[in-house]
Amino acid sequence: MSTAKPAYATSLKNPTLYVIVAAALILSAAMGIRQTFGLFIGPFSFDRGLPVTLIAFAIALHNLVWGFAQPFAGAAADRYGAAPVVAFGATTFAAGLALAAAVPSSLALIVGLGLLVGIGVSCTTFGVVLTAVGRIATPAQRSMAMGIASAGGSLGQVLMVPFAQMVRESSGVSASLFALAFLMLIAAPFGIVLDRRHKDAAAPLAQGPTAVVSLRATLAHAIRHRGYRLLTLGFFTCGFQLAFIATHLPGYLALCHMPMGLGATALALIGLFNMAGSWACGWLGGRFRQQHVLGWLYLIRGATIAAFFLLPKSTLSVVLFAAVMGLTWLGTVPLTSGLIAKVFGTRHLGTLFGVVFLSHQLGSFLGAWLGGYAFDVTGSYTLIWGATALAGLFAALLHFPIDDSVGAPAEPAHA
Template sequence: MSTAKPAYATPLKNPTFYVIVAAALIISAAMGIRQTFGLFIGPFSYDRGLPVTRVAFAIALHNLVWGFAQPFAGAAADRYGAAPVVAFGATTFAAGLALAAGSPSGIALIAGLGLLVGIGVSCTTFGVVLTAVGRAATPEQRSMAMGIASAGGSLGQVLMVPFAQLVRETSRISTSLYALAFLMLVAAPFGMLLDRRKEVGTPHAAASPAAATVPPLRETLAHAMRHRGYRLLTLGFFTCGFQLAFIATHLPGYLTLCHMPMGLGATALALIGLFNMAGSWACGWLGGRFRQQHVLGWLYLIRGATIAAFFLLPKSTVSVVLFAAVMGLTWLGTVPLTSGLIAKVFGTRHLGTLFGVVFLSHQLGSFLGAWLGGYVFDATGSYTLIWPATALAGLFAALLHFPIDDTVHAPVEPARA
């Protein structure tokens, strides 16, 4: 009988505990900050005279840049470790926020929130940070460890959204963005803990006997592209990005159009982050006990049904709170499940790169969700056309995930004590 303890047991004596905590703090800063961007669409438009489409494009562009940069950031972390990648990303992220804060022009906004933030967030979130957790944890506990890190990372959304709203209401837009940039820099040093398990002598995937037989990156990528399950996972993740980016970017504005109370949009985004803590943990737990692709399928079905019900039913403060709660439970639980499924099938040696390719599809969806929402609003004066498409996308993703084959196609990793 195995006597291996969970990756998060006896925390002070287990180096994996520090990896999980560091990952949660870094993801909290990066994801929490980017979750605030929807709060700035109105102020940028009214105070600086920028069209909603242009502001939405800047936010959408960072999702697109994030997606294209993610495979490269993941590959850099696979080769050099997570710490230098996180340091570079946090600095670039902060520079993008500062550039957007310091100049009222649309070009600076696009370069800051679009290009620099996109590069920065690719180095400080899932493809780099969560894959470090995946390498540190045992194969048996990997899904749970990733779920815990994702759940802890949701704390940033709970705290950052009301913080940004408060600073924005009491000061200028610039002050709020500068404050967020400072917080991003504060999180950078925690990247040094992500490689802690390797430093203290625990066998790393690259040094394990099984890793000696792991094929090179080019061969692994070619094999993954031929794998039907990997292709289905990539297509399905597009839906996740589309749904989340549309809601995070345009929910505050939509609620304003529905004559909801002022500040309810910020409250809804914060509630999504709060319930995402429980949802990410639950998805990690479920992924360790059931087939991860089946959990993903049900998650997308629930999310799509929730979006449809919210759009069709009358709007009230109660319905907004319930919508935010259910969306939070299904929000980022897709990430530990998706990355855990990739690790199960292909191993962890090239996990950062393989997840980065899948995540590119997610970010293409994010770009379309954020930008298309703004385009539809400017063209029609409402979001009526986009909500049904967002709901139907959940059904589409579920149909893609249920038939995924999770047969192992990588050398079996040796058990760790």
């Protein structure tokens, strides 16, 4: 009884607490900035004469590039530490924003917001940043620590969306993108803190199912693991839902003749409520089976999307929708990464989460791009709203039967 409390306190002292704070600041910058992209669809279309489909494709492409780059970014962080990966990613991210701001062309938009931002985000978000938190936290507090870091990272969405809107309205699209690029560069030095180690927190790294197993054997074991495959398929849904809403909600609300600026307010509210939601999901993941929490989360999200689309639109309904979506927004990340760490250990967590996250980003690409494509073809978002709601049920059915039992893989030589 007396040892339980000190274990909890130790896990959130000094190095661990510093890592959580640094992770939250980096996530705030990276995730907050990418959540502003939906605000630029209208201005890019009207001011630069670019079709909505192309702008949506550029935003969707960064999700796709992020997904394919994430396993490599995670593997680099596993091998070399988070600091150099975060520094490289922040610089690349900022360069992509600056290119899109400085060169008003389709190619610059695709290379900047698509390719460079995608690479940058892969190095400055979950697969690198949260896995650093997962390594330094004790197993008992890992889910909670990741949830706190994710919750703190949501502060960026609360602040960045209104900031980008304010600069855009006062100084134009280019100035807004340059300002965001500068903020991304400021976040780079916090990557140094992620590589801190503490003797009490480092101990779990020498334990667990993957402590003495190579990456190749761990990947082979994960591919054979039915739960890992289901988790990978389910995370596709999360990406599809979030990317569609983040990219197209402001435009959809404008079509519904909602007040100007309500789209930016809704995105900021999603970030605000995500702070509570990420913390709550981390807390729940430490007390209940994480796959069951994920299943209920997807059911709630799908039902909320269906209700919002089918019911009459008002400022109140938009605010309520943003609040519930925020509570279920990024809580999937600490739960998913925590479940991977529970089953496979933390030694190759960055790589294993990166593979699962690739599925998430394939969904993100389709959610962002199909939203723009469906609108250009049909003049409506109806089909995509329906698909987004049904995807919640699909994901829930995948997550509830996941087996989270821990089994150590064997090296090929001993098989």
